[in-house]
Amino acid sequence: MVNQISRLDIHDQQIDQLQQVVNEIKASLKLLNEERSESREFRKVILAWMKSQEKNSVDSSGQELQSDLIHDPLIPVVDGKHVTIHPPEQFTTIQHSEGISDLIGGVKVEDTEHPNCGDSKTAPHFSFSIGLEPLTDDGPKVYSRKKNRVTTAKVGQLGKRPAIALNGVSNQSNKRNQLVGRPFEGLTYGRRGGSRGGGQGRGCGTEKPRLLDDEEGGVLFYSASPSSSSTYGYASLEKQRQRLPVFKYRTSILYLVETHSTTIIVGETGSGKTTQIPQYLKEAGWADGGHIIACTQPRRLAVQSVAARVSEEMGVKLGEEVGYTIRFEDVTNSDLTRIKFLTDGVLLREMMDDPLLSKYSVIMVDEAHERSLSTDILLGLLKKIQRRRPELRLIIASATIEAKSMAAFFQTRRRRPRLEGEDHGLRTEPAILSVEGRGYNVQIFYVEEPVSDYLRATVSTVMSIHDKEPMGDILVFLTGQDDIDTAVQLITEEAQNSGKSSLGMIVLPLYSGLTRADQDLVFSPSPRGKRKVVISTNIAETSLTLEGIVYVVDSGFSKQRFYNPITDIENLVVAPISKASARQRAGRAGRIRPGKCYRLYTEDYFVNEMPSHGIPEMQRSNLASSVIQLKALGIDNILGFDWPASPSSESMVRALEVLYSLGVLDDDAKLTSPVGFQVAELPLDPMISKMIIASDQLGCSEEIITVSAILSVQSIWISVKGQRELDEAKLRFAAAEGDHVTFLNVYKGFLQSNKSSKWCHKNFINYHAMKKVIEVREQLRRIAQRLGLTLKSCENDMQVLRKAVTAGFFANACRLEPYSHNGMYKTVRSSQEVYIHPSSVLFRVNPKWVIYNSLVSTDRQYMRNVISIDPSWLREAAPHFYQQQPLNPNRP
């Protein structure tokens, strides 16, 4: 394909003209005191003007192909200066010499060849010991780093990107800031060359905006362009807004959204895209005529904080013009709200009432690179909606998305006459725009040899940072609670043993199982002269942001959930992270000032073996919930659904199978009535939903709804180090029937204590989890009533409760192996060996027949949340499922 590049040239004079026109319109419309039409007119003018410029440019200019700007959606263009930056995997680099002498600290420095340096595009290495006393016999950890390299891309060199190696070690270590201020260094993360962020609003109006097409014809790229700043009265906030990198692209973004069905915006952290773009859209009139601009986030906390920020910037009350919706919390006003932030899950639920999302004019899907289950489903559905609603605009925003594959996904081949409204040049091919971020340089260090024990490597690295590096907090990424607790202990001990230099350290664990109070410790600022060391799971990678982190230690691993559709088992396994994750982790070090990231894996591994992106959640999850959601939206051909990442056919088939066995789908794989539709309405795993529906007839819906609420929160128990105390606490609530009944006892106790947090603490129960249980329970009761179920308590008749559980979970029935001395069970469905999880109250009780809620696989398959049943209930509840396997009366 020909790399055809066209360019839109806009002269300063014309920009001023436009600004004048806009100001005139604004002024005249202000007289009319009609804000809505002002913005609508503004939008029209921008559009008309842009179109005329595009035409002129193509007609008059023969220079299109002389552009020296290479289009690559992954790579930000810096300040319109046409310099391309290599993606870090080609270019793992350290940009400036800061701190190197500190690190070397008199320890030997030697020139070595990197094992993978054979080819000429890789610069030679040097390595050095960071001079620490190892905890083990492993010897000191040796880190290596590459020399600085800066590249510029030139015309005709798309394939070849020359690397310019800078001077060697001695030069680097001499002048600390030698490179700071040079343009376009600092390539890996953030604030490139320190020349960023100076574009004080209109001050950047000297650059010319450019428009480029790439070979795919229609993937557009803008570099910096001047922006027409609006004249609002909120001076300081307005200034802050204008300082954000995204501000320079305001006009470009509005133009792209105007002219393209889908716009993909690649922006690093700190670019301001999430808070600014919805405001730009509003200012440009996209919320006129009662329409709403939506912006989705994967996490509740992000929704709340972004909405609060935007309402502050706009000087409006949260919940009026700017609002947000998350589960249990709708802070919007249907008459007033024009910009609405919401979780992607909420938007999916909204589709069940309004499948075309007709009240939204623009939907911005943020953090799309995370590829969460609901983001992917949402993207698939939005693509479908676009075909019915060509006027709907989508913005896909993400940090490190594979923009081209996303663009390919949204590339529609429409072969029908254009509808009205498309005649103003609306393009169905997605546009891509990159916006640079605003962070600081992060130096990356790799171990020279693979480490065999990342826990010990972690400890020695932390100790050496503490010894050799200037003040600044350390964030360590490990995999789970177990590792983290061990590391905290080891580092604390090591600090005590190593004398005065290590006194000023506060070591804190961070994972979701901690109580809120323990989590909050991590957010308190470190006392004067003390260094905070936070040992965290992935929770600090995206969900929580810690201020004050200067050093990151990355183990290269995280726990990830994988689903095996053949065995129907979800596993939680320690797995290597992706490059995208590694970059995200490193970026956590550059938030307040230049930072350093120590990777406990080799550079060779990072470059050659680490996958560039993680596996989308869609491809490693049980899809039963997702399938029923799509069915409820009327998508019959699930197997043919156009996903951003197709799940395996096995997991699709498995999901359909489960739903069929639950009586949710009929022989034609259509939702049954009423059960199928009822199950789809409930925001739960289909098996739990089925259990609730069955409880209606059995007369125990109140209890079952309570159990369902508890099953759908992570864990109601506090994780504590001394496990014995927790086990003892559990015994206070333990019921012979099993965990579900035990949960009911806990819930009753919680109510009797008047929902007291003190009571929770005393009984090793997670107070926040219980509060969530109450909320979920209320929601489920409301939905159940809407579905026409009767809310009824079975009082103390636990047999009907167990029957209701059986009605939902009959497929998970297990039988104790006769003569088994170690509590081995086999599943009825597939004769798999399983054991009762030690956290269950039925552990070591081993009733003959049990049903489990879920399987967890470690060295054995463990059943979690187990209840004992009578096998005859299985055939009662699911004759279709068990009729082919009559129970053998000869076996005990």
Place this chain on the structure above:
DNA sequence: TTGTGGTGT
């Protein structure tokens, strides 16, 4: 006799 990365409706 053993263990719960993180989200979300």
